[in-house]
Amino acid sequence: MVLEALSARRSASAVPISPVSAQELDAWTKKQPSQTGQWLRASGFQAAPGTFCLIPDATNTVGRVVVGTGEPVGLWDLAGLPENLPSGHYSLDRRLPADRAELVALGWALGSYRFARYKTGNDKKNLPAILEWPKNCDRPAVERAALATFLVRDLATTPAADMGPVELASAARKLAREHKATCTVTVGDNLLKKNYPLIHAVGRASDRAPRLIDLRWGPARAPKLSIVGKGVCFDSGGLDLKPSSNMLLMKKDMSGGAHALGLARMIMMAGLKVRLRVLIPAVENSVSGNAFRPSDVLSSRSGLTIEVGNTDAEGRLVMA
Secondary structure (H helix, E strand, O other), X not given: OOOOOEEOOOOOOOEEEEEEEHHHXXXXXXXXXXXXXHXXXXXXXXXXXXXEEEEEOOOOOEEEEEEEEOOOOOOOOOOOHHHHOOOOEEEEOOOOOHHHHHHHHHHHHHHOOOOOOOOOOOOOOOOOOEEEOOOOOOHHHHHHHHHHHHHHHHHHHOOHHHOOHHXXXXXXXXXXXXXXXXXXXEEOOHHHHOOOHHHHHHHOOOOOOXXXXXXXXXXXXXXXXXXXXXXXXXXXXXXXXXXXXXXOOHHHHHHHHHHHHHHHHHHHHHOOOOEEEEEEEEEEEOOOOOOOOOXXXXXXXXXXXXXXXXXXXXXXHHOO
C-alpha cells in the first residue's frame, strides 16, 4: 500500500523538520545558529503544539521547519503541516522512539487526507508536502491505520444521495473481495423472513430498501470477534421529524457502520488470527405512509416487544 504524503526515498535536499516542545524550546534554541533564535523570537514562536515556524536559508527559501509539540510528541502535533507547508520533500531531523515515530507518521498521513470526490477542475496547487518515513517506524502499522481511517472518512463524508443502504453494502462487498472474506446482504422483506423485524420497521418507509450486511473473515475455529455498526444512512427523524438544522449532518448517522468497516480493514490487513464478523443494519429513517409511528408496538428478534415513544430513536431499534 502507498501513502502519497510519505516517501521511502531519502533526499539530501529534504527540508529538516525540528519537533520541539515548549519545555525544551530554550535549550534547543541555544544549540542553533544565532539567526535561528532571532527569527523564532521575532516570529513570537512559543512551540505550542501544532504551531510551526519556517526558518529561511541563505537563499530565502525554507531551510528548516520548527514545529511545536506536546511532551512527548503526539498524533496531531504535525498533522497540520502537509496542508500548510510549501510543496516539497521534508524529513525529521532526529530519531524518535518507535511509538512516537508511528504517531508522527500517522498524523502526517491523516493530515494529508482530502475528500475530493466532488471537486471540479484541475487543482494543481494542492499537492501536499511529502515527509520521509521516520526512522524507527512500523510502516505497515501506520499504513493499516491510515487506510482504515481514509475508508471511514470517505464513507461518512459522502452525501446520503450517494451513500444509501445500497452503496454501504457495496462498500462492504468491495472490502470483502479485497481480503477474500464473505459478505451476505439480507434485503427488504427478506429481513422479516430471517427474523430481523426492527431493521425492516425502521427502513421500510424509504424507497431504498433496508438491509443487513454480514461480513465474515478468518478461520472458523479462531477466537470469535464481532463488530456491530449503526448504518442509518440518513436520519430525517421519521414521523417525529427533525428540524432542518438537526438534519444537516445526518448523512453521518451511518458512521458507526463506516467505523466497523474501517476496523475490519485494519484487522484483515494485519492478518489477525480471529474469526471476524461485521454486522451493519443499513437503513434510511424516512417519512411515508408506511413509516413506523409513535406509540407503535414492535416485536424484536428475541420476541421482546418495544413501544415506540419517538421515531427519532431509530438507532437503538436497528441495533437491537
